Amino acid sequence: MDLRCRSDGCFVILVLLMVGLIGRCINGDNDGDAVGALMVKTEQEALYSAIQGFVGNWWNGSDLYPDPCGWTPIQGVSCDVYDGYWYVTDLSIGQIYDNSFPCAQNLELRPQLFQLKHLKSLSFSNCITSPNQATIQTANWDSFSGTLESLEFRANPGLSGPIPTAFGSLKNLLSLVLIDNRLSGDLPVNIGNLTHLKRLVLSGNLFTGKIPESYGYLSELLIMDLSRNSLSGNLPLTFEGLTSVLKIDLSKNQLEGLIPSGISNLKNLTLLDLSNNKICGELNFANQEMSSLEELILSNNPISGDLMSFNWQYVYKLMVLDLSNTGLTGVVPESISSLKNLRFLGLNDNKLSGNLSPKLADLGNLTAFYVHGNNLTGDLKFPQQFYRKMGRRFGAWNNSNLCFRSAKVPANLRPFGVKLCREEQL
Template identity: 30%
Template sequence: MKCPDKESDALLHFKAHIEDPNDYLSSWTTNDCCNWLRVTCNERTGHVSKLDLGRYGFKGQISPSLLNLTYLNDLDLSVNSFNQTVPMFIGSMTRLTQLDLSSSLFIGTIPWSIVSLTKLTNLDLSSNSFSGTIPWSIGSLTKLTDLDLSSNSFIGTIPAFIGSMTQLRSLRLDSNSFDGDIPPALGNLTNLKRLSLRYLNDGCNLSQVKHPYSTSFVNSSSNSSSLIFSLSLGNNNLNSSMYHWLFPLTSNSLWQLILSDNMLDALPEYIGKLCSLATLSFSNNFAVGKFSDFLTKLSGCTSVGIQELDVSNNHFTGSLSSDIQKFPSLVYLNLANNHLNGTISEKVWGLDTPDILDISSNSLRGVISESIGKSKLRTIDLSNNSLEGVLGTSKSHIVSDIVPDEFWNIFYGGISFVCHIDEWFLSFLDLSNNAFTGEIPDCLWHFKHLKVLNLGHNKLSGRLRASILSSVELEVLYLYNNNFSGDLPLSLRNCTKLTFLDLGANKFSGNVPVWIGENLSGLYLLSLRSNNFFGHIPSQLCELENLQILDLSMNNLNGTIPS
């Protein structure tokens, strides 16, 4: 069926009142709007049923001509730059079931006319600049299953009328400026799967939530098979007294629990009995004691399925022991910025599932076991510890993100161990701030997916060889503060994806190559400072249109600076 002329005209009128600098709506020209980009029509009647104009960065005014789309039930105007209040006429689009106005710079208050959108099931007003209190009209939208009011500037208390919206499955109120306590009426939301109350700007005193809330939730949810799947309570000044009301909100349906950025000093043992928990964020709290004791509290059925565990920025002590083997599904473990002062168990490197391990900024000691070469870990960060020793002949698939601070973790010797890394896995290698010596082995240039190479602040020497030709995927090359010498190899010009090239503080010599300007057009930073380059600055450097930082200082250059 062909789109009615009235609806085509309405859309053309809408287009005429917005700014579309990238001409995304160039297809909006013919009479049949059903063939236009981001317009969906009913196949039987031809009426416009869906308008998806999100993520285009439009500006301008929203035309009331949209009211002529009388059969529209899905409107998405998200991620634009309208910078206006939500027009009052939006309340007359009574067939809408889904309305997404998120991230579009809307200001002011939510219009009271929204009370008429009684068919709405999904309403997303997040990430705007709405202010004032949540209007009573929201409470009349009793068919809502998903309500997102997060990341605005709402004030006042969280209204009790939200508790009457019993169809809600997802409720996000985080990142606002609410005050007062959580209303007990929220306990009526027995279909809730996701509740996010993070970042309430210290306004809602969640630590003072009383038993009526938890009691009402237990009583109302006891007859329901649907319980919360995701619970986000981060950044709310919570202390451990909150666990008495958190307990009734937890069940074996909970798969994500966010408790980060609070004042919690421990974890209750009932968390270890949440058999479906896959993600636990406990970072930026005040937990003390041995990390092994913390793991013991999670060693119930939680240990079987948990995949992501973030306990960074706490006060844990002790070792990274073999207890970690009791968590067979773990793929991400972050222990950074604690006070771990023991050793790393050799069995850590034998785990089957982890992809990422961050134990940086602790006081771990001892020699790094050569078993790290057999590890299946894809990303490891051991920086800022008191570890010692040589990496030896590591055979690890990935030895990346090993970023030692120059005052800690000083590795020494050559870097030939990288030749034993599987070339198909390595994309990021940072061995900076150490005392590595010798030349760069040829094998390093043959890693097919290497994009970032940081060897800065070492004692490496020798010439860069022509074999660098193989590193055509390289985007970042940082060799600052070593003892490299000689001319820059001509083969470097084939690394056309380079955006960051820092060869400063070495002993490179010769002319500044003209091919840098001719071939490396993507460069954002170029530093050749503190070397032995001589001659003129080639005018071809002026062709580097993306260049933001250029440092040629402390060489033996002469002549004029190209205009």
């Protein structure tokens, strides 16, 4: 009885193995070049040739990876099944992982790359290092217009020239990331046609000219980062159309003019960073509640004006407020103490005057408070626990008429660079 059961079990296993082999013979490549690989031969050859163009002619994919989507996967290549066959959907080139392929000095964007008809994601990282390497301007990007969802070029110092206008034809694109390259010229207007775009990151390049008004029509955009370029001109009034945006970073450019009041229409905005530009005008853009804003960074701009006219009640969720070196005058309003989530407050290197309200110590989440380099006067009346919590993260030096009373403040907690009040010096 026991032997018969074992024999029956072996028979079942044998049948299953035979069925599996028959399935492979039916669905596999007709010519048997890659046994068991459910991949169209033209797709496989296109993949091999494309990678060889990236890493060099020494690479022989058919020998090293006969089943690139199956039992011999290629690092940086992902696949999916369409109509019963494997197709490449994700291709990541460059030093992304420890075992990633190094890019060749004479890197090529071969035509075969653009024959991968189901490619959804393409990225090059730390790869294009020489200006003599293949440019992206002449490539056949239009062939990806119906499939590509993510395109990234990160940290490629040899990647120069303008952004190809053909990028604007990638109608399914969700993410366009061109960061820390040497791309230059004006930003293409037709990027604004990519209506499904969620992420637009063009930071750390050499772009010049104005931000196209069409970028304000990207109503599904979540992240806009155009920082660390040489962009100029005013912020487009059309930015009020970025109704889904979470983060806008335009720092370290040469942008000028006023902050459009339409910015306050962006109800989902959590970060607005316009630091290190030439933004001017008073702080008057918050004309309605900005209930999601957590970080407002406007440092190093000639904004001027005062803090009294700003509607602090509309930005009550702020965690980071950096208005350092913005030419502000007047007093530090007591109303800032209503920002109960505030963790960082930078008001240093301005022309602020008057006394600091002791109510500012009620900001229970505050861990850094800088008001150094102003014209503040009077004596500091913060409680001892405030100095203990803040330490050197409370910066009040370089205010020649500011002092503090030491009677209740131990020497190790006294604010750095602030003198004793005169009556205590006697």
